[in-house]
Amino acid sequence: MSSLIVIVYPTETKAEEVRRRLIELQKEYLITLGDAVIATKTDAGKIKLNQLVSTTAAGAISGSFWGLLIGVLFLNPLIGAAVGAASGAIGGALTDVGINDAFMKDLASNLQPGNAALFVLVQEMTADKVLKEISGFGGVVLKTSLDETKEQILRDALQKASAT
Structure with a gap:
């Protein structure tokens, strides 16, 4: 089960620093992120x-690949790639993965x-590290889906850093 924090x-800039650090921790297998969005x-x-x-970009890339493949099959790869990219971009823009916008x-x-x-959707984590x-x-902490004990531990840790 995922947790929202x-x-x-x-x-x-500070929120981006934390997001980058979380991505580094993901590479160290200490956390698995479902999504990480900064709202201003x-x-x-x-x-x-x-x-x-x-x-949108991911959909365009995927769509252009499939459009190119279909275009090759029907002997018109350029039109296939263009149509595929456009439809992929539209599909990608309409897709909302992770946290609801x-x-x-x-x-x-x-x-x-x-x-x-910083909105973080955490799938798994080694919380103490x-x-x-x-x-x-x-x-x-603005909002979490953590249980009250874990949320209080998070609030206390962040508050100590803010106080110093």
Whole structure:
């Protein structure tokens, strides 16, 4: 079962540092991420989502491959690739994998302009080691699906870093 953790940082740069560190920890097999998105709120109040993976680009690449293959079969590879890329991009843009965009935008609407919320969908993790690695970045827990004991441990660790 996956767990959702949302931590607010004072800047988008700080949130990006934490996301990069989590990706490094994933390479060390200490955490398995389902998604990691940074949400920011502009001075005008607009919510911007910085996705880890662009589903539109991934869909276009996949679609162009399949379109090229079908085009080769029907003796028109260029048209097949173009049609495949376009349909793949449209399909990718309509696909929402990981954390629901509407949920993130709704929760991020409570942010102060300039702050950033890091939304992390954790599939598995070695909690004590991961917490030790990210606690130095500080941050404030906005929302989690963790049980109360684990959530309090996370809040305490991040609060210690913010206090120093």
